[in-house]
Amino acid sequence: MNEDQDELIPPGPLQEGGQIVDHRNGREVAIRVRGLRTQFGDQIVHDHLDFDVFRGEVCGLVGGSGSGKSVLLRTIIGLNYPRAGTIEILGTNTHGLHANALTRLQRRSGVLFQDGALFSSLTVAENIMVPVREHAGLDEETLWEVAALKVAIAGLPADAACKTPSELSGGMRKRAALARALALDPELLFLDEPTAGLDPIGAGHFDELVRSLQKSLGLTVLMVTHDLDSLMAICDRIAVLLDKRVVVGTMDELLKYDHPWVKEYFNGPRGRAARKEQAAVDGK
Numbered sequence: 213m214n215e216d217q218d219e220l221i222p223p224g225p226l227q228e229g230g231q232i233v234d235h236r237n238g239r240e241v242a243i244r245v246r247g248l249r250t251q252f253g254d255q256i257v258h259d260h261l262d263f264d265v266f267r268g269e270v271c272g273l274v275g276g277s278g279s280g281k282s283v284l285l286r287t288i289i290g291l292n293y294p295r296a297g298t299i300e301i302l303g304t305n306t307h308g309l310h311a312n313a314l315t316r317l318q319r320r321s322g323v324l325f326q327d328g329a330l331f332s333s334l335t336v337a338e339n340i341m342v343p344v345r346e347h348a349g350l351d352e353e354t355l356w357e358v359a360a361l362k363v364a365i366a367g368l369p370a371d372a373a374c375k376t377p378s379e380l381s382g383g384m385r386k387r388a389a390l391a392r393a394l395a396l397d398p399e400l401l402f403l404d405e406p407t408a409g410l411d412p413i414g415a416g417h418f419d420e421l422v423r424s425l426q427k428s429l430g431l432t433v434l435m436v437t438h439d440l441d442s443l444m445a446i447c448d449r450i451a452v453l454l455d456k457r458v459v460v461g462t463m464d465e466l467l468k469y470d471h472p473w474v475k476e477y478f479n480g481p482r483g484r485a486a487r488k489e490q491a492a493v494d495g496k
């Protein structure tokens with residue numbers, strides 16, 4: 213629990229909520245953040261932040277280093293308590309939610325943390341089994357079957373299941389972390405810099421994997437990334453953390469957005485190169 217938290221959140225309702233629909237476009241909202249303020253000591257990271265992620269989309273999240281992307285992810289998944297505002301996940305307001313209901317809700321999300329966060333002393337299969345063991349109450353044989361399935365889904369060779377993270381390449385570790393994030397068949401997938409440190413080809417393959425999993429499993433994906441190629445290739449919309457708030461739109465909309473950071477990021481040399489490359493892939 214965060215030391216900066218002003219007050220304990222009391223146990224709240226046991227039941228989960230219904231569906232939230234954006235009346236402007238009729239789309240179902242999977243994650244709704246309103247009036248969010250996050251703060252560490254005197255440092256305000258987010259203020260009056262509003263943000264919606266639609267069900268079934270891949271939404272990218274960008275912003276300068278230290279702008280609060282990881283903190284926003286951690287706050288949405290309930291690892292960091294906001295000072296103000298509301299967060300609704302799959303129709304349920306998480307504020308004051310009873311611990312059991314919160315656990316049920318968290319079970320519907322998979323997370324790939326920025327540093328991978330695999331247990332270094334456990335094999336890949338054992339890492340995948342950790343959340344399954346906690347939540348699903350399955351016997352050992354079934355646990356192994358689930359782990360083997362997730363290893364395959366994440367595009368790892370079967371023998372990777374018995375290796376520890378230090379015995380894998382960086383790209384394989386990302387896939388192992390993805391396999392663990394998918395362990396409980398989540399509806400929401402949170403990825404924090406999943407392709408950081410990978411070479412462009414490895415990153416491209418990882419992007420394709422995320423896109424195909426999103427389609428085949430019907431996932432809603434919120435992905436923090438600095439990788440412009442990823443943004444172009446797989447994101448339906450892009451959220452930009454600017455001045456403690458979020459601006460969200462399609463790539464075309466953001467290209468017209470008048471803010472120095474956005475202009476430099478999307479219209480700078482790297483942004484232009486990534487767009488050219490994507491246009492070639494799309495055959496435009």
Ligand SMILES: Nc1ncnc2c1ncn2[C@@H]1O[C@H](COP(=O)(O)OP(=O)(O)OP(=O)(O)O)[C@@H](O)[C@H]1O
Pocket residue numbers: 252257275276277278279280281282283284326
């Ligand atoms: N637990 C914490 N306690 C105090 N300050 C924190 C904590 N977590 C994050 N911060 C601060 O909040 C700010 C936002 O951090 P965050 O990790 O969200 O940045 P980021 O946008 O993810 O950056 P990067 O692109 O480098 O990963 C930083 O100034 C960071 O130092």
Ligand SMILES: [Mg+2]
Pocket residue numbers: 281282283326404
């Ligand atoms: Mg970060």
